[in-house]
Amino acid sequence: DNKEQIEEAASFEKRACACKDAACTDGVVADVKVWFDKHKDRRGTDADVKEIERKFTAMGECMAKAGLSEKSADTLLKIAAEAEKM
Numbered sequence: 001d002n003k004e005q006i007e008e009a010a011s012f013e014k015r016a017c018a019c020k021d022a023a024c025t026d027g028v029v030a031d032v033k034v035w036f037d038k039h040k041d042r043r044g045t046d047a048d049v050k051e052i053e054r055k056f057t058a059m060g061e062c063m064a065k066a067g068l069s070e071k072s073a074d075t076l077l078k079i080a081a082e083a084e085k086m
Contacts, residue, residue, distance in 0.1 A: 002044040002052075008035060009055035017062035022072070025063045029072040032059075036079050040086070 012035070016028045044052070060076065068076075 002042070002048040005039055005042065005044070006048060006051050006055070009052045009059075013055045013059040013062070016059040016066070019062065019066040022067035022069045025066050025068050026072045028059070028063070029068075029075050032056075033075055033079065036083070040082065043086075 012028055012032055015031075016025060019025045019028065063072075063076075
């Protein structure tokens, strides 16, 4: 059951969408990195994966509007690349 991970992804989305600047989104990205590293070996159903992907897509859209440092953008790209390998 990945309910907790889906709720955490929703929390990241909510936090990111409340951000108004890159400093805020950088904090979210740092927490996402810790979360991803903690759960990267976990597997879920296709539905779970799609739900988490939707949350992170929305989070990314909000971060693009608020601003994102180059370092955080790079971190997100690395996370996405690693997730694709799973």
